[in-house]
Amino acid sequence: MQYRTFGRLDWRVSALGFGAMRLPVLGDEAKQIDAERATEMLHTAIDGGVNYVDTAYGYHGGKSEGFLGQALQGGYRQRVMLATKLPCWLVEKPDDFDRLLNEQLERLQVPQVDFYLFHALNGKAWPKLRDLKALDWAERAMADGRIGHLGFSFHDSLDVFQEIVDGYDGWTLAQIQYNYMDTDYQAGTQGLRYAAGKGLAVVVMEPIRGGMLARTPPAPILKLWDQAPVRRSPAEWALQWVWQQPEVSVVLSGMSTLEQVVENLSSAARSGPALLTVDDLALVDQVRDKYRELAPIPCTGCQYCLPCPSEVAIPRIFEFYNDAMMYNDLGPARLRYSWLKEEERASACEECGACEALCPQAIEIIEWLKKAGEVLGQQQ
Ligand SMILES: NC(=O)c1ccc[n+]([C@@H]2O[C@H](COP(=O)([O-])OP(=O)(O)OC[C@H]3O[C@@H](n4cnc5c(N)ncnc54)[C@H](OP(=O)(O)O)[C@@H]3O)[C@@H](O)[C@H]2O)c1
Ligand code: SF4
Ligand code: SF4
Known part of the structure; x- marks a missing residue:
């Protein structure tokens, strides 16, 4: 495993983090986590050097935290930093902060969570939390030891991202969607560099675009990957591209099989900001261009067509x-x-x-x- 800096903290994080959002399930029900297989995956990841585990109140219909509470028993909890998230959309009044955090600590079977993130901040949730004095509350929860460090995960435009980064001096980390297709989407490369430049650790989610860059790549994309002198799976290309960015601290992967855990551990062991050659990076650029060519509607997302009088999105x-x-x-x-x-x-x-x-x-x-x-x- 490779380890990387984590913002201002005197602690090194594993290049690969374990995202507990896409665990194997029994049948079709997200709530029915296949605890046996998922536990084997989690233990394999930690035994392979992963020291960052990410979950949230709502993952797997509310069952992910409880699963981790069980699966991290037997000494595994002490080997990782544990991150979970406040479901901002469930907060209506100041008392909800304590109620939700205490419920989460109980589910996770821990007195403290190392990283607590405001989940999916955007231009609506951020002012709401500020009005409810969420930051004052979080500082009290850090002081009484229930939260180690504070951060946020993010889904909105770059200007909103910068406003949130600048809106509080005490952030330790920011979690953003980032992969070789999303360099100009949401926080994007500019946001990544902005947050890292301000001393925040940047945690990357959706490095494989939720699996889309690996699941069923179209033939023209596979043809491009076939040209590479070094053979890599589409999943590894996507992960290595993110690890190539020096500003990234940890890359979360929501792995759904043991095979994916094993493959991603071995990719992480090879990873680093100098792994991909100039030719490799040019090939990724070609793949990005080819994907974009495959988009049939030339919509740039400019929104000039909005608002539609009938509210069509x-x-x-x-x-x-x-x-x-x-x-x-x-x-x-x-x-x-x-x-x-x-x-x-x-x-x-x-x-x-x-x-x-x-x-x-x-x-x-x-x-x-x-x-x-x-x-x-x-x-x-
Ligand atoms: N805070 C937020 O708003 C938010 C949002 C999204 C994610 N997250 C967190 O970030 C984590 C990572 O995001 P993500 O799960 O979307 O990451 P991702 O790595 O982009 O997507 C995960 C999917 O990629 C596929 N995959 C992973 N490794 C693979 C491999 N070696 N070969 C082939 N396919 C592979 C799997 O798809 P298949 O299952 O189809 O095989 C897996 O379900 C999540 O688990 C969660 O903890 C947070
Ligand atoms: S005006 Fe609407 S449909 Fe046309 S490019 Fe902009 S967002 Fe897309
Ligand atoms: S109703 Fe249909 S045609 Fe009219 S603005 Fe909306 S989307 Fe366009």
Whole structure:
């Protein structure tokens, strides 16, 4: 295992972190964690040098923390730093902070969690937490020993990210979505460097884009990978690209099989900011370009077409559809589409044409919405 610096802390983190969000389950129920297989995976990871474990209140329908509480018994807890997250969306009043943290500590069977993150901060959740004096509360919880260090995970635009980084001097870590496709998405490369430059440890989630860069790569992508002088799986290419960034502290992977744990441990052992050659990096650039070419709708996400009078979420629908086509994977796109409100879906379009007149890419929005709605609206 390779170990890397962790912001201002005098502690080195394993290059690979264990994300407890995609554990094997029995049947189709996310809540039914296959404890035997998942425990074997977790112990293999820790025995292989992993010293960072990430979970959250809501993972696996609320069962991930309880699973870890059990699986980290027998001395494993002492070998790792444990991170969990406050479900910001469940906080309505100041008393909720203590209630939720105490419940989490109980589930995890620990008196203290090493890293406590405000989960999925964005432009709406951050002001809400600030108004509820979340930072004052967190400082009290650090002082009384229930929280070791404070951080946040993030899903929004770069300017919101910078505002949050600058909004508190006491952050130890920031967790961002980052992979070779998302260099300009959400915090992106600029956010990564911004946070690291301010002394925060940057924890990376979705390094394989939730598995999309490895699950079923389309033939033109596989053809490109085949040109590489060093053979690597698509998963390893994605992970190594993230480890190549010196500002990254730890790369979380939500592994779902023991084989993936074993493969990712061996990738992590080879990892480092100088592993990929100039030619390797150029090949990754080609793969990124090829993926983008595979996106059928030339939507840039500029949002000039919004607001739609019927509230249709035009660019998000196009993003889901493009992702499904690019990554040859309908499942995640259909799931995200199902989370849209009824009025945000393609079927709510009344064909008024207002959006088409505003789109700088001259996209035939109405026709594409029909097609996307048909494909994404089907049951999985
Ligand atoms: N705070 C937040 O808002 C938030 C959001 C997302 C994630 N997270 C955290 O970050 C962690 C990492 O994110 P992620 O799970 O999305 O990471 P990821 O590594 O991008 O995706 C995980 C998926 O990649 C695939 N995979 C992993 N290793 C592989 C290998 N060696 N070969 C082939 N496929 C492989 C698996 O897909 P299959 O299961 O299809 O095989 C796995 O489920 C999560 O587990 C969670 O702890 C936090
Ligand atoms: S054409 Fe459809 S999507 Fe476009 S603005 Fe009108 S209702 Fe909204
Ligand atoms: S205006 Fe066109 S390019 Fe911009 S988000 Fe809307 S559909 Fe996409």
